[in-house]
Amino acid sequence: MKLILLDQNAISNLALSPAGEWFEILDLLKSGVKNKKVLCPTPLETINESIHLSRLDRERIIDLCNELSCGYFTKFFWQIIAQEILAKVRPDVDTSCLFLPSQIRNESSDFEIESLAQRIWRDKDGYEKASNVLEEPLKIKSFPPQYMIDVAITNWLNWMRRYLNKFRNGQAIDDQQFPYKEIFDALFDLRITDKEVTGLLRASRTIEWLGIQFITCWLGLEGLLMYEQMQHGRKFRYNDELDRSRAATAFHVGNCFITDYKMATMLKQLGLDNSEYFDFKVFSVGETKNIITYLKGIC
Numbered sequence: 001m002k003l004i005l006l007d008q009n010a011i012s013n014l015a016l017s018p019a020g021e022w023f024e025i026l027d028l029l030k031s032g033v034k035n036k037k038v039l040c041p042t043p044l045e046t047i048n049e050s051i052h053l054s055r056l057d058r059e060r061i062i063d064l065c066n067e068l069s070c071g072y073f074t075k076f077f078w079q080i081i082a083q084e085i086l087a088k089v090r091p092d093v094d095t096s097c098l099f100l101p102s103q104i105r106n107e108s109s110d111f112e113i114e115s116l117a118q119r120i121w122r123d124k125d126g127y128e129k130a131s132n133v134l135e136e137p138l139k140i141k142s143f144p145p146q147y148m149i150d151v152a153i154t155n156w157l158n159w160m161r162r163y164l165n166k167f168r169n170g171q172a173i174d175d176q177q178f179p180y181k182e183i184f185d186a187l188f189d190l191r192i193t194d195k196e197v198t199g200l201l202r203a204s205r206t207i208e209w210l211g212i213q214f215i216t217c218w219l220g221l222e223g224l225l226m227y228e229q230m231q232h233g234r235k236f237r238y239n240d241e242l243d244r245s246r247a248a249t250a251f252h253v254g255n256c257f258i259t260d261y262k263m264a265t266m267l268k269q270l271g272l273d274n275s276e277y278f279d280f281k282v283f284s285v286g287e288t289k290n291i292i293t294y295l296k297g298i299c
Helices: 008-015 021-034 044-048 055-069 077-086 110-131 145-168 178-189 194-204 213-232 240-253 261-269 288-298
Strands: 002-006 256-259 281-284
Touching (some): 002 008, 008 021, 008 044, 008 055, 021 055, 021 288, 044 055, 077 194, 077 213, 145 178, 213 261, 240 256, 240 261, 256 261, 261 281
Parallel strands (some): 002 256, 256 281
8 A cells, every 4th residue: 555645735636616726636546545446644734734715625634634544644744753763762651643633523603714824924933034044145155955954964963963952951941942842742742761861862963863764854954955045045034934844744754755846856866756765756746747647557
């Protein structure tokens, strides 16, 4: 069975009045799921990104996600990171990345949904203003993308060591450091011991964690986004974090990912679609003919 993950663009094309080649893609996916050749587990980020849509459109997306996934969701990215790094020091950790929730439909009122959407847009403006402070791009010919990937990796490892020490000493992690706080909350839920924290500190000083596919993909994408901002003046967007965590999850969990053009390009730039090394294909939503060819080969 092949696991195919769909981003917000892809599931919207499939759920909201598909036509032409997207109708054929939908038919192939439904057939593949029915014949147990394909499963499309739902990334939780996809449901979160549907918050701004009308209730009818949200329900269409949720219903199709439920049908193609048979109810399976991928775990949050911080849960995957926590269980993968803990597995380096605890051999019996459950590293499964899919789960069956008891309920997937949001029963909030339209007023509650609208209030949440407005709060998200306010947060979006604040995040993008704080993240986009570079006045002019560098445009240096000898400035390679790999440099920023290495910076992203080094920075993350340094922050993880800092927070591992704080965690061991019983110090709280600031809510503003959202990804790190969620990772350590997940480690707490997994009942990590002091001895295991010591083991993680030791591992964080080596390249051991970089053998975890999720982490190398996640940080590689961060490095490329940083490079695009510094070298070419690309602006950070509020949903960049959702996009790269979903892409890293797709690479870690799945065999195929259908996403927007920019994310597909970055994943290919990292070499993650190289069939010599990975059983993973990535398509942009514009590559409908290639998607159909791929699905016909596996369904």
